[in-house]
Amino acid sequence: xxxxxxMRTAVVAILAGSALALTGxxxxxSNSPNASAAPVEITYMTWSDATATAQATKLIAAFQAENxxxxxxxxxxxxxxxxxxxxxxxxxxxEMSDVFQYNSGSLLQALNPTSTLLDLxxxxxxxxxxxxxxxxxxxxxxxxGAPTGTVQAGGIIYSKKIYDKLGLKVPTTWxxxxxxxxxxxxxxITPVFQAYGDSWxxxxxxxxxxxxxxxxxxxxxxSYTANKRTFSTSPAFDSFQHLQDLHDAGYFxxxxxxxKNDNAIKALADGTAAQYxxxxxxxxxxxxxxxxxxxxxxxxxxxxxxxxxxEALTLWEPNALYIPKSTTGAKLDAAKKFVAFFNSxxxxxxxxxxxxxxxYAISSCKxxxxxAPMVTDVQTWVTKSKAxxxxxxxxxxxxxxxxxxxxxxxxxxxxxxxxxAAYDQDVxxxxxxxxxxxx
Amino acid sequence: MSVxxxxxxxxxxxxxxxxxxxxxPYPTWFHIPAAILYIVLFAIPTFASFYFSLxxxxxxxxxxxxxxxFVQFFQERQLVQGFIDTFIYAVVTSGSKVVLxxxxxxxLTGPIIGRGYLRSVIFxxxxxxxxxxxxxxxxxxxxxxxxVNQVLATIGIQGPGWLTDPKMALLTVAAIxxxxxxGIATLIYIAxxxxxxxxxxxAAKVDGASSWELFRNITLPLARPATVTVVILSLIGGLRSFxxxxxxxxxxxxxxxxxIASVIYKQYQAGFYGLSTAGNVVLFLVxxxxxxxxxxxxxxxxxxx
Numbered sequence: 128x129x130x131x132x133x134m135r136t137a138v139v140a141i142l143a144g145s146a147l148a149l150t151g152x153x154x155x156x157s158n159s160p161n162a163s164a165a166p167v168e169i170t171y172m173t174w175s176d177a178t179a180t181a182q183a184t185k186l187i188a189a190f191q192a193e194n195x196x197x198x199x200x201x202x203x204x205x206x207x208x209x210x211x212x213x214x215x216x217x218x219x220x221x222e223m224s225d226v227f228q229y230n231s232g233s234l235l236q237a238l239n240p241t242s243t244l245l246d247l248x249x250x251x252x253x254x255x256x257x258x259x260x261x262x263x264x265x266x267x268x269x270x271x272g273a274p275t276g277t278v279q280a281g282g283i284i285y286s287k288k289i290y291d292k293l294g295l296k297v298p299t300t301w302x303x304x305x306x307x308x309x310x311x312x313x314x315x316i317t318p319v320f321q322a323y324g325d326s327w328x329x330x331x332x333x334x335x336x337x338x339x340x341x342x343x344x345x346x347x348x349x350s351y352t353a354n355k356r357t358f359s360t361s362p363a364f365d366s367f368q369h370l371q372d373l374h375d376a377g378y379f380x381x382x383x384x385x386x387k388n389d390n391a392i393k394a395l396a397d398g399t400a401a402q403y404x405x406x407x408x409x410x411x412x413x414x415x416x417x418x419x420x421x422x423x424x425x426x427x428x429x430x431x432x433x434x435x436x437x438e439a440l441t442l443w444e445p446n447a448l449y450i451p452k453s454t455t456g457a458k459l460d461a462a463k464k465f466v467a468f469f470n471s472x473x474x475x476x477x478x479x480x481x482x483x484x485x486x487y488a489i490s491s492c493k494x495x496x497x498x499a500p501m502v503t504d505v506q507t508w509v510t511k512s513k514a515x516x517x518x519x520x521x522x523x524x525x526x527x528x529x530x531x532x533x534x535x536x537x538x539x540x541x542x543x544x545x546x547x548a549a550y551d552q553d554v555x556x557x558x559x560x561x562x563x564x565x566x
Numbered sequence: 567m568s569v570x571x572x573x574x575x576x577x578x579x580x581x582x583x584x585x586x587x588x589x590x591p592y593p594t595w596f597h598i599p600a601a602i603l604y605i606v607l608f609a610i611p612t613f614a615s616f617y618f619s620l621x622x623x624x625x626x627x628x629x630x631x632x633x634x635x636f637v638q639f640f641q642e643r644q645l646v647q648g649f650i651d652t653f654i655y656a657v658v659t660s661g662s663k664v665v666l667x668x669x670x671x672x673x674l675t676g677p678i679i680g681r682g683y684l685r686s687v688i689f690x691x692x693x694x695x696x697x698x699x700x701x702x703x704x705x706x707x708x709x710x711x712x713x714v715n716q717v718l719a720t721i722g723i724q725g726p727g728w729l730t731d732p733k734m735a736l737l738t739v740a741a742i743x744x745x746x747x748x749g750i751a752t753l754i755y756i757a758x759x760x761x762x763x764x765x766x767x768x769a770a771k772v773d774g775a776s777s778w779e780l781f782r783n784i785t786l787p788l789a790r791p792a793t794v795t796v797v798i799l800s801l802i803g804g805l806r807s808f809x810x811x812x813x814x815x816x817x818x819x820x821x822x823x824x825x826i827a828s829v830i831y832k833q834y835q836a837g838f839y840g841l842s843t844a845g846n847v848v849l850f851l852v853x854x855x856x857x858x859x860x861x862x863x864x865x866x867x868x869x870x871x
Contacts (some may be wrong), residue, residue: 154801208835215837237837239626323730340623384709384730385818444616527836528644536818549643556638560622560838562629 132349137446142461153330167461168198169454174210178412178481179228185477190468197210197461202227207327210529211237218243223451225462228275231263231447235272236523236561244271245450250257250463251468260261260488263444263520273466274449279408279484280505281335281517282427285521287500289316289401297428299438301369303432306404317400318378321537324387329533330431332373336366337437341433348521349361349382354558354565358547365433367543367550369538382539389413396421404430406443407501408484415482422482426504441517445488523561525551619844624837635844644821644829651736652825656804659742662801663751664793666744671755671792672785685756689749696746702814703742704729732822735815739823743810747803751796758792759785794864798857805853826852 157415173183187199202224204210211234217223218238238244244528246269247253251482253270257278264272283304290297293314298304308318322328340347340362347363350356358364373379380386380400392410394400396418403410407427414422448466450459468474475492483494494502508514515516519525526532532550535541540550558566612820619636622629639645674685691699706713707728715725728738766784775783808827817824817832824832832844 163808208832211837212835213627213734239624242626323694323819326816384708384727459644527832531818531820538732540822550615552641552643556838556841560624560841562622 133271144273156206165457166196166198167457168200169458169461170177170202170277170464171199171465172202172214172224174206174228176206182477182481185480186469186474189473189477193468193473193482194461197464199465203474204228210500214238218451220232221451221453224462225393225454225458226448226450226465226565228448229272231260231274231522232271232445233523233525234461235447235449235545236266236520237557238351240269240449241269243451244269245452245459246273247273247450249443250467252467252489255470255490256266257488257490259442259516259520260444260447263516264447268533273447273469273470273532274445274488276408276445276478277483277485277487278445279406280427280508281441281443282388282404282429283402283405283406284395284405284410284425284427284501285402286395286398286400287426288424289314289398297426299435301365301372301431301433303476305372307459308373308376311401311564312378316398317380317394318402319376319460320386320394320400320403321379322386322388322391323383323534323538324385324390326530326534327535328391328405329389329530331406332370333366333517333529334517335404335441336363336369336430337430337518338430338513340366340518341521342439342513343434343517348518351518352522352524352558354563358546358554359551361435362433364543364547366430367536367547368386369430370373370522370533371543372540374537374539379537385562389417393397394564395425395558406484406557408443411482411499418451421500425499425501428504429508433455437554438513440505440514442505443517444520473491488557507561512539524558524563526550526557528553538539567767584712601841610657615843618840619847623725623838623840624845625839628840631840636848638841639844641850642829644824645826646819647867648826648829652805652807652827654805655736655740655743655800655825658737659743659804659807660797660800662740662744663747665798666748667751667755667796668789668793669750670748670760671789674783675754675759685752691746692749694746695820696809697813699742699746700810701829704814707738729815729824730819732819735819735823739814741809742814743804743807746810747800749848751800754792754796754799755789758789762788794861797864801860802853802857805856 135154155447155463163441171183171187171357173179178198180203183201187201190199191197204227214229225242229238233292238281248270251271255267256270259268260274260278264270277349287295289295289311293310295307296303296309298307313319326371343362344350344356347536348357358367380394382390384405388409391405392413395403395410396513397413410425411422413418414425427440429438432438450462450466454462469478469487472491475487478492479495482499483502485502486509498506505514529550532546532553536543536546555566573580573764618628620630622635642648670688674681674688678684707715708727708729709715709730711726712728714728718725726734729735762785766788767780769785770780773815793843806824807825808831810824811823811828812831817828825846826849830842833845835843
């Protein structure tokens with residue numbers, strides 16, 4: 128973890144090589160004839176934050192009650208880039224947990240699923256999976272993941288209370304949004320909260336703008352994958368410029384550089400901030416856990432586009448459960464049971480206990496009869512067919528430094544134009560690493 | 567580090583007084599365990615990394631691309647900034663440790679009350695985990711809720727965003743590094759100063775030398791080996807520094823406190839294994855190019871005196 132050193136990297140290489148060789152020899156030797164009766168222990172890797180841990184504990188307890196022969200232990204994934212690194216390294220060395228939860232979309236593509244993961248398209252639940260989700264966990268011939276949780280939306284989460292008090296209307300264009308911000312600032316309230324202490328949060332204005340981009344240019348994602356579109360030109364560039372406009376107008380909280388996501392949720396609940404660009408599945412469980420009384424005060428609208436005609440809500444497909452190819456024998460059977468349990472009736476009921484952030488991606492799970500107003504907003508956009516997946520589910524190309532680049536734009540360190548050009552360079556490395564044609 | 571130690575030992579061995587025939591009472595195969603460890607854990611990985619730096623590598627398959635990684639590495643926008651930051655960081659921390667370490671070393675070898683206790687106090691930060699220090703300071707230095715700025719606020723000063731202002735972040739981390747690493751520098755200086763024979767001071771005092779003259783003409787030149795050690799150790803430490811920066815700012819805000827090591831680490835995280843290995847080769851060459859000549863220069867000058 129500490130000093131990267133030329134030696135260190137190469138040691139990993141050697142270890143990786145020998146571990147691959149070892150797992151090649153090991154295989155199904157442990158497959159005893161009465162495997163079904165013998166107790167099996169499997170490992171499940173999930174994120175180590177409080178919400179994910181609490182959910183995993185509940186699901187595992189219920190699963191073990193139904194399958195007394197199977198014991199599930201949790202492996203922690205720290206999340207963020209460190210977590211990505213952990214998953215990639217453990218997959219490469221054949222030491223991955225028997226079941227693991229991970230992102231769908233472009234981050235999945237970076238795991239090289241065709242050679243590391245088990246194809247789950249033959250499982251009984253696979254037919255119930257929604258097509259958009261299926262696309263986000265498909266690579267080559269196989270479908271590799273089962274959905275966990277709901278589809279969620281990214282956009283501007285806003286306080287309905289403050290909007291009512293100030294007599295504001297939900298904006299449909301960026302210009303209207305900026306007018307609202309002006310009025311909110313005049314009332315002594317922070318118009319837009321930014322939390323660069325958690326640098327990933329800086330990406331929402333840009334990533335949640337993608338449905339707008341796609342409405343004006345439906346082929347944008349595929350052209351982008353083929354290196355025929357960039358973030359330096361409109362329509363994609365608009366969101367970079369919008370982020371700079373917000374900073375230049377002084378619409379952020381004064382502690383934007385050090386605040387964290389939790390501070391943002393607190394500021395919304397306290398009424399000291401009116402709007403926060405965020406994902407529903409991040410905001411809702413946090414509000415429910417820490418400020419349950421304020422849960423119904425918030426709604427969501429899309430990141431406002433330059434032109435109202437293009438307005439659409441950007442959706443994120445849920446994370447998924449995957450089984451690596453290194454899981455075999457009795458453990459594999461247990462792992463498949465565990466994955467199926469997630470979206471069984473009991474599993475769905477448990478998932479509903481964590482505040483759902485939008486519709487489910489599998490028909491076997493249904494939302495409870497009453498949902499938070501934010502989820503109703505999401506459903507309205509989905510029903511209107513004015514909602515589309517985020518770029519990361521349509522193109523495997525995503526640069527690793529987007530969060531830092533956007534922190535620079537939002538902090539006024541780099542102008543939008545320079546930053547967009549830098550991001551185009553950043554993306555090039557990823558595309559080359561994936562071996563895409565045209566780069 | 568390994569560069570340094572091998573260099574020192576070879577330098578010693580080849581000096582004329584100490585050259586001895588290779589004859590030892592032990593058979594040659596006694597060397598084999600050490601040799602295997604050295605080859606497996608050092609030699610093979612080092613040469614493997616030179617190879618992998620020339621490839622696009624996904625851990626699953628390897629695609630030879632010649633020097634493209636190095637071209638790409640030097641085009642990284644953060645890299646120029648990273649190089650400048652690395653040098654600023656290394657020079658600031660190394661220089662401060664020499665000056666402050668020497669001053670404290672002088673103080674703590676002098677006749678003062680509670681000397682043993684003060685020596686321990688100076689050394690304590692060295693014992694604490696770097697990540698722990700980083701996280702603690704990032705809480706203490708929070709621009710609005712941190713203790714430091716709240717104390718400043720009570721006396722009417724609006725403290726800066728120590729770790730969040732792009733102009734200050736790197737220097738703040740350097741200051742934390744100095745606080746944490748000063749104990750080692752002081753310890754080396756204490757050992758160096760104590761080793762100077764008292765006869766020199768007595769003789770100089772008989773000749774009527776003032777305290778300044780004692781310091782200037784005896785302590786300073788004779789503590790030279792300690793200075794060389796502190797300079798080399800802290801410079802290498804500064805050039806490769808990573809953990810403290812990662813724990814406090816993560817290279818941010820944006821890229822404003824990125825050093826070479828954190829740029830490389832980010833590339834490794836992103837899965838650009840070939841590119842980050844190329845970065846490590848560059849870092850290795852840069853550290854070697856600075857430290858080896860410096861080491862030779864400092865040692866030669868020391869031997870000449």
